[in-house]
Amino acid sequence: MNDIIEGFTQAFQLIVTLNPEVMGITIRSLFISLSATFLASIIAIPLGGLIHFREFGGKKGLITVIQALYALPTVLAGLFVFLLISRSGPFGFLGLMFTPTGMIFGQMVLIIPLMIGMTLIALSGVRKNIQDTIVSLGADEFQSILTIIKEARFAILGGVILGFGRAISEVGAAMIIGGNIRGYTRILTTAIALETSQGNLPLSIALGLILLFIALIVTTILFLVQER
Amino acid sequence: MIELIGVYKNFGEKEVLRNVGMTIRKGEIFTLIGPSGTGKSTILRLINLLDVPTEGEIFFEGIDTSGPEKTRLQLRRRMSMVFQKPAALRGDVFDNIAAPLRFRKVPVEDIRKRVPEALELVGLSGYESRKASTLSGGEMQRVAIARAVVTRPEVLLLDEPTANLDPVSTEKVENLVHTINSRFGTTIILSTHDMDQGQRLAHRIAVVLSRTIGQTGTAHEIFYQPRNRDVAHMVGVENILEGMVKNNEEGLTIIDIEGYDIAATSDCPTGSRVTAYIRPEDLVLSTAEFPGSSLRNRFLGRITKVVAMGPMVKVRIDCGIRLISVITKRSFDELEIEEGGSVHVYFKASAVHVVRID
Numbered sequence: 001m002n003d004i005i006e007g008f009t010q011a012f013q014l015i016v017t018l019n020p021e022v023m024g025i026t027i028r029s030l031f032i033s034l035s036a037t038f039l040a041s042i043i044a045i046p047l048g049g050l051i052h053f054r055e056f057g058g059k060k061g062l063i064t065v066i067q068a069l070y071a072l073p074t075v076l077a078g079l080f081v082f083l084l085i086s087r088s089g090p091f092g093f094l095g096l097m098f099t100p101t102g103m104i105f106g107q108m109v110l111i112i113p114l115m116i117g118m119t120l121i122a123l124s125g126v127r128k129n130i131q132d133t134i135v136s137l138g139a140d141e142f143q144s145i146l147t148i149i150k151e152a153r154f155a156i157l158g159g160v161i162l163g164f165g166r167a168i169s170e171v172g173a174a175m176i177i178g179g180n181i182r183g184y185t186r187i188l189t190t191a192i193a194l195e196t197s198q199g200n201l202p203l204s205i206a207l208g209l210i211l212l213f214i215a216l217i218v219t220t221i222l223f224l225v226q227e228r
Numbered sequence: 229m230i231e232l233i234g235v236y237k238n239f240g241e242k243e244v245l246r247n248v249g250m251t252i253r254k255g256e257i258f259t260l261i262g263p264s265g266t267g268k269s270t271i272l273r274l275i276n277l278l279d280v281p282t283e284g285e286i287f288f289e290g291i292d293t294s295g296p297e298k299t300r301l302q303l304r305r306r307m308s309m310v311f312q313k314p315a316a317l318r319g320d321v322f323d324n325i326a327a328p329l330r331f332r333k334v335p336v337e338d339i340r341k342r343v344p345e346a347l348e349l350v351g352l353s354g355y356e357s358r359k360a361s362t363l364s365g366g367e368m369q370r371v372a373i374a375r376a377v378v379t380r381p382e383v384l385l386l387d388e389p390t391a392n393l394d395p396v397s398t399e400k401v402e403n404l405v406h407t408i409n410s411r412f413g414t415t416i417i418l419s420t421h422d423m424d425q426g427q428r429l430a431h432r433i434a435v436v437l438s439r440t441i442g443q444t445g446t447a448h449e450i451f452y453q454p455r456n457r458d459v460a461h462m463v464g465v466e467n468i469l470e471g472m473v474k475n476n477e478e479g480l481t482i483i484d485i486e487g488y489d490i491a492a493t494s495d496c497p498t499g500s501r502v503t504a505y506i507r508p509e510d511l512v513l514s515t516a517e518f519p520g521s522s523l524r525n526r527f528l529g530r531i532t533k534v535v536a537m538g539p540m541v542k543v544r545i546d547c548g549i550r551l552i553s554v555i556t557k558r559s560f561d562e563l564e565i566e567e568g569g570s571v572h573v574y575f576k577a578s579a580v581h582v583v584r585i586d
Contacts, residue, residue, distance in 0.1 A: 129315045136276055137328040138305040138379065141297070147327075151318055 003201065010202030011209060022203070026210050029187040032100050033168040036107035040167075041160050044112045048119025049145045063120065069113030077110040078176030085177070098179040103187070106173035111163035118159020122152040158225050165218045169211065188214075229254040229415050230275055230383065235284035237270055244270050246439040248284070252383075252417055253432075257409050260419040261426040261450075262436030262462065268419035269312065271436070272385045275417065276309040288383075305332060309385040313392065314372030316360030321347070324360050325375045332379065346378040347371075350404060366397030370404070377408055384408060386418035390425065398425075405429055423463060427451065435459050452507065453581050460505045466542075466552040467506035470585070473498050481582060488548050491524040492580035501585045510579035511553035513543065514572045515563055523574040527551070531569050534560075545573055 014022050051062065083089050085096040085105070096102035126148050134147045149156065171189035178185030180194055188211045195204040230252040237245040245267045252258045260268045273279045274286060277293055277300045286293045288303045308328070317324050325343045334342075347353050350370040355363075363371060369389065376384060386405065390398040402425065408414050419436075420426055426433050427447045435442040435450060442459040443450055454460035460468055471485035473496050481494045483504055496502050512523065529547030536542075541560040543553045551573055555563075565571050
């Protein structure tokens with residue numbers, strides 16, 4: 001019991017004194033996950049739009065696969081990217097293994113299906129009469145997609161935030177691809193895993209609190225967005 | 229301007245339109261009249277190229293509309309449609325009205341000029357920065373009309389433009405339709421379930437009945453010379469009688485209906501089976517013997533039912549043949565008649581519209 005109280009006390013000290021290691025890990029975590037979320041949005045939202053607006057064979061099947069990938073285990077995303085970028089993989093020459101860029105890649109693989117799925121849900125939430133109105137007003141296909149995405153922007157933003165939440169909290173892919181190198185690829189989740197196993201509880205608790213705080217902010221923003 | 233030939237439309241298994249054909253002329257106000265759910269909206273959506281007919285052809289100024297999407301877009305940009313329940317896009321009124329201009333890549337300076345002009349036309353000057361979600365139903369309808377006319381369309385499609393509006397807003401919208409048609413020469417196609425509105429607004433009317441066009445013509449043709457029983461019923465011709473032509477001398481036709489003779493004007497030959505249509509307003513009721521000579525048809529009957537309909541009264545009379553008369557409340561009161569009493573019924577031979585049954 002004392003260990004726990006002691007742990008929390010030291011953890012608070014680490015946070016309020018802006019301990020360089022804690023801050024470094026936090027900033028790295030945010031940078032990697034925000035980058036992954038941003039890049040994934042650029043791919044997932046237009047792709048979701050295309051799937052929503054185009055009729056093609058196997059559309060239902062594709063959507064089912066995308067939905068199944070919401071629950072893609074993070075270590076599998078890690079393994080998949082590992083196979084691609086490890087030295088012997090097809091993209092091994094890029095030298096992305098054990099780099100933050102590689103981790104961004106891994107998190108993108110993880111959250112793109114979720115964000116495509118959320119985009120699809122958001123777009124099907126735009127009422128048919130709005131879509132008809134846009135087409136009737138003389139929008140070409142590209143303008144229609146853009147305008148309808150604009151109509152659904154809050155719901156889509158909800159999907160983006162959800163994606164960020166999954167990216168920042170995952171540990172499997174970051175561990176496999178990043179390798180948890182101190183000061184380079186060590187992020188909140190991988191640091192907590194390591195420090196806890198090494199018995200460095202105050203640091204773990206401090207990082208855990210920060211992660212919890214980020215999660216809280218994400219949920220709050222999501223709630224506010226959905227209120228709109 | 230627009231021509232539909234043998235148009236069918238199915239949604240899945242369900243047939244919504246069957247063999248619809250019509251021609252809409254440049255510059256006219258053309259009204260589709262019919263009860264709800266008969267396919268009026270579907271016809272407008274097909275003309276606006278939002279849907280594709282299952283079968284049949286639609287031409288826009290002679291151009292086949294079944295071409296590639298690029299052609300359809302170009303044609304669609306020459307028209308505008310106002311939906312029954314207009315949808316507001318996100319943003320304010322200005323953004324909403326500017327949207328179709330932005331889609332057409334109209335320069336910003338022109339947009340700034342044309343949006344206020346469109347708002348002025350619909351009587352909503354100064355509404356630019358209002359949030360679309362704060363507008364009343366009538367205001368939204370007029371914003372939707374402004375959004376539709378701001379592109380100066382050649383054809384304006386209006387789907388039940390006044391179905392959800394109060395009488396004051398309805399009148400404003402009707403005046404607007406007239407103004408747009410006369411000031412800009414815009415061809416207007418509108419759907420309504422309101423007979424009177426159709427008559428007030430339209431140069432020509434198409435009666436839409438259960439998935440197809442019952443009759444197309446001027447208001448006079450539709451209201452006084454319905455082509456068949458369904459159209460007659462739709463346009464409020466309450467007296468529909470079937471009989472046989474007994475005699476026809478120079479257009480004056482005597483029709484035997486269940487043993488009673490009715491005089492009419494027609495060119496149906498003796499011996500042909502016919503349907504006679506008489507509008508209820510054309511029946512004159514009187515308690516006294518009426519000496520007038522132009523009213524060839526005279527019957528004495530018993531009043532079986534009286535129904536008040538606002539300023540009018542519907543009177544059902546059994547004269548051997550059953551007739552329905554609609555008179556004003558005032559004349560009804562002056563006549564001092566009641567259910568069970570007897571009354572004389574008169575009508576002109578020319579009030580009887582005769583259609584031959586093939």
